[in-house]
Amino acid sequence: MEIVSGTILRLADDASVQHVGDGAVVLLARSGQLYTCNGTTEAFLDKVDGARSLDQIVGLLCQEFEVDKDTLDEDMAALAADLVSEGILAAPGA
């Protein structure tokens, strides 16, 4: 799946995110796989709702973390690609 600025993503059906104060844990229920997330990934996952585009999410993260949008664009696209390849995120219709 190609990730571009207009890509809209959602949490996969079998993924649960559990916030634990300084990060989060994602459980993929079908495989039983558990992932730990740092604060940035947690913030990104919080904004993935099946309606916002990647560009809109990056905009929100820029406001939250006061970072340069160009840098974040690249990093978040790579993060989104990783999360999709792990099965944590999916396209809305998938």
Add this chain to the structure above:
Amino acid sequence: MADGPLLRALFRCHLWASARLMPVLIAGRSFEDVLKWAPLTSSTPYRGLPATYIVARVNRAVRHPWLMRDRRCLREGLLGHRFLRLAGFDPELRFGVDPKSLQTPRVSAHCWVCLDGRPVVSDRLPGMVEIYRHHADASKAPRVTRPSACYGLNGQILGISAERPELWGDFDRMLGILRIEGAVEPGFRLDITEADVLNEDPGGSLVFDGDIPEDGYCRMITEGGITHLVFPGRQTVAINDEGRWAELRVRPGAKAAWTPSMLVLDAALDAGGQHMLHTAGLTLPGHDAVVLIHAPSGTGKTTTSLALATQGFGLCSDDAMILNVASGKPLAWGLPRHVKIHQKTAEMIPQVAPCLGPLWDRNGEQAVSLERLSEIVRIESPIARPVVALLHLARSADSQTRLVPMARTDAMVALAMDNVRTGMTGLLPLQKRRLATIGRLVSSVPTFTLEVGARPADAAALINATLTERD
């Protein structure tokens, strides 16, 4: 006729025909005539069929209504009541209305069937006011009183009934000191019955199919709100989390599996907002606060727990703590069952020798009662206490004992891996709630890795100093 394929085939035919004929036969009839489909007295040709089987079949029979589409609950209710009665049960058909609809041209009504006071077919809808119960007069209907026992689980009461008390022996061994005498209303009910024929093929989705350590092969199936666990030829259990009941069927003479009892206990605790976690729990010396120690089996929880207990800590449990995070501050209490001491543990903690006998089982262990252990260490009563820390136990690489902070996310993963079970269809609702409970625990208390070296007792001073400083 005893429960068997022929009786079940007859039952299914009768149910199928009734489900299809009923809409035609009750159309335009008065309420009184309609209720004749749910007779208060009848013969019992289907005696021996389990209530869960009957309920599941009734739900299936009315799944795709082609008549009475908008009165599904009535179809379910009449059929459920009728066939439960034909199997010798004593059901109630209850009717309710939505008070808000009384001022409208079309009153919103609903019905459901209860057995022993708990809903089994459909359920009361929110806001509904019960207006009528269709039930045989208790004074005329003969009732058989079965032996029963109740256990107080710190806010939840588990009620068990069976044909004879020996059938709940597993529960008594785990929960014996929590037994409540006298009349109490259980929050979760378990019914245990011996049956020559078990319902080993309930409809639904297969969630698990494989071997369980110690207990052997089993299948788990979910159907609507009911979870079935089937040990072929031995035992079945049906658990309804929302209905707060379970039915355990055991084949006379078959080796009883341990897992069904634990599953029922899990469900009863969950119904009261609590979850059992695979951790040890000890109170700090001179404090009422509990530290939880987690590690996969075989890492040394029992050895470390007993070593800490010899240093003034109070032992709640060496491997099963019940956690309640409802109030925001985690509380925990220990399952008051025996401690299994391994030969190697006995060598490392020689203080336990007076509690041990000469015989070891095939795993090189022996079970020691808490009462016996209380002769050498402090055993805490099973009351809920505040949790002050979660320690993840690991073996030290250089034989030194250390207590180092652990990232909450890592602590969450370690605890979830050992406590949350995933199935072929994803997380069951109870497991989702357990995951959330673990998340709240990890968010609320400091988390550490306890690396234990050659002398587990060294951990006592480290834990005490670290956690007392934080006070």
